[in-house]
Amino acid sequence: MARASAGGILRRPARRRGGPEQRAVARASSGGPTRRHRDEVFARDPLRSVHMSDTHFSEHFETLAIHAGNTADPLTGAVVPPIYQVSTYKQDGVGGLRGGYEYSRSANPTRTALEENLAALEGGRRGLAFASGLAAEDCLLRTLLAPGDHVVIPNDAYGGTFRLFAKVVSRWGVEWSVADSSDPDALRAAMTPKTKAVWVETPSNPLLGITDIAAAAQIAHDGGARLVVDNTFATPYLQQPLALGADVVVHSLTKYMGGHSDVVGGALITADQELGEELAYHQNAMGAVAGPFDSWLVLRGTKTLAVRMDRHSENAAKVVDMLSRHPKVTKVLYPGLAEHPGHEVAAKQMRAFGGMVSFQVAGGEEAAVAVCDRAKVFTLGESLGGVESLIEHPGRMTHASAAGSALEVPADLVRLSVGIENAEDLVEDLRQALG
């Protein structure tokens, strides 16, 4: 593998976070990093221990978000990692790599900084950054699966993820079946002797379904499979899948992690070092890496993730309150609502309920489309997780590729990504859009 084991000048060993119980679960389930492990790493690479001492002063999310991976530049002291806009590196003689860098597909210091940050925030041992969420998913599937293997996929998921299974991976002999991942019995029943991975999104896109991650991990592991959790909607600030037993976390960094609708990116984070190295091998072999500027933008985004997610969640609760009382709204889908079937599980495994809200309107598809068209503060557009509020019609937009499948979404559904604008403006805008 081209990526050097010694690590680069910006590398940080990943650390776990979460409460004491979460950390205990994490260690028991994945053999997470321990002080002994860190000491072994430092013994092999003294440079890392020097840099580590700059930032290893907290396990708290908000502090890690700002400092993990973000070392002061050793040359100038710049407090933000530079954008290493470079493809290759001068070697000190053949094979004499400086800091482990030889070619930017294999490793780039700005990307390394982001990967260290992501690993720390998810409490994983290895983070990998890709050109998009789907590029990360593709790398994961081609690393984990071979022809004849089977995957359980959820009955609600991002349309592009479904398309990857249904139209791409299946052509290479990988089998898949759909299960309601919010129902542990349904998930268990979907397992076959060939199942190598169970894939869940929680909360799911766009129906905001909730899967009990710890239960799903148990079911996957009982069947000899790995649990993959797409944590794009929740982010590691609200939910820590690895600490609950998941093997791999997937992100579309395009969304809350970047947070400003100005970058497309993806990530994989693993609890297990060996799987992390296998994925890193495939990342380099397949090549869909995050570029330096995109990595830098996401690294800037994750610094404010905690404050943004708090505000997204607060604003979403106010929007949900209004929608729940509105006569033209027939159903509100939000895990923060007591009547949501996944509410108890969400309250157990999430810090807050996030900024994504879906609702169904009286009058069917045309009425739902009209609401989207009338919104003014909410911008009509695909994607989610930026500071600005977005509105869309999943059936005709983000989930058109799931039409006619088990993942087809209701035609009267509207999805909101509630931003961090003034909550009254958001509530008023939706009121006028509903008419």
Ligand SMILES: Cc1ncc(COP(=O)(O)O)c(C=O)c1O
């Ligand atoms: C939950 C979820 N996962 C994965 C993806 C794919 O990410 P990207 O668009 O960055 O390829 C998306 C995109 O909308 C998503 O919503």
